[in-house]
Amino acid sequence: MKTKARINRFNVIDRLFHLSLMITFLLQTATGFSRLYIGTVWGRKVNSVVGGYEGSLQLHKWVGVAMILGFVLHSVYLLTRIKWRTPLKSILGEDSLIPNFKDLKHFGQQVRWIFGLGPPPRFDRWTYWEKFDYWAVYWGLPLLAATGLMLMYPLATSRLLPGWSLNIAALLHEAEAILAVTYIFIVHFFIGHLRPSSFPMNEAMFAGSIPLEAAAEEKPAWVARLRSERRVPEEGPAAPGRWYRVAYFVFGYAALSCGVYFLINGLLYARHISLH
Template identity: 35%
Template sequence: MDNKDVFQRFDLHQRIQHIGMFSSFFVLTITGLPIKFEQNSVSVWIVALFGGFDNLFTVHLVGGAVMLLAFVYHLFYLGLYPLLTKKTSWAILPKGKDFVDVVQDVLYLIGLRKDPPKFDRYTYKEKFDYWAVFWGMAIMGGSGLMMWFPEIFTQYMPRWVIDSARYAHTDEAILAISAIFIWHFFNSHFSPRFFPMNHVWYKGTMSREEMEEDHPLELERLESGK
């Protein structure tokens, strides 16, 4: 394929951050659900597979640490990338067009609009996925650290806050698991456009055909040199 027909979507740093995030998410899902539903027969089997609860819980903590490190890596990336490259992009921020795109997309999907909306660098679905991680890290990461180091946090807040963290942690986990395995996986991998998998997560590039289909406004801007 000619280089002119290949477009950089994610650089190496972004791909490493994503891999760290989703690999730790899988580990946390596999080890976290048996903790929440400890009486379930499948949970008992998974705990036994890890050689006991202590081993499973240790793996869960390691997974949590990796996810937090991936998140911190991303925050440093956001701060340092503009300084090192002299490039700043605000494309991931929600805009009024995103709300228009939602309406137009729904009308297209139910057959009341002939063409789907034209998306720029990020669709409203991708922005939702991205910003949901910040919400999830604040709730799950914060509550997880409270439960991991209660002796530190109880010096600055009442005990009931620490106790409440368990409910916040597990309920947000169920929400995140549902969102990832239903919303994100379909939109990014299992839809007819990408099934069985979208390769951009490890290649970091998209073809011209994919750009024309998914990000036509960005393609127009890149080719016009703006």
């Protein structure tokens, strides 16, 4: 029997954080990597679109500051998500993104399932790769922010640290950016779009809710837990409207194409960068 019941996965604030991260991340990729590749034909072309050599740096700095503000806001928001009456249970429980031993167990089960040696793991609210996605941003963003601020204010930095720390900061900023971009544009995009269970697009992050059936299939332990707590409503939230769906499909695929465009050209032109 098919029902139309849906279940909430991300609230409006979660989705707005993800949306603003998408936009700022792509802007930083465009401005940052076009400057890194400025010595190549492709880099110069992209750079002229995002403001030229000086203009793109200004944009990169302002978007960077916006990202830092977003990070601070998100951290405050995180604190409000903790149920302070039962802090330990809330932080270490199943609704939390903190990794625990169950994730390790799930990983083992997942490997066995991939090779046909056992049943698939019964995931709760977050799979271990979703947790990794989250914490990858959470440690990458402060690193990029700190090194970015160092490079933005080199004179102030050299008053506190030796001048050669700027060499290290520049290298760290570049390397972490490459790590973030390759991870997002390969792994995160594959999981969100190409994986059979999410193809053509995992809508949870835009619609906010997913069909209860899909949730029960992907995260059986989560739905079972909600059912046992009688927290699954009969109908649940409404399905996203048609035009809203069209909008986020277009937006999602535009972002996807941007990412793939940067990834492919970045790989193709990597050997023409004249810096060392």
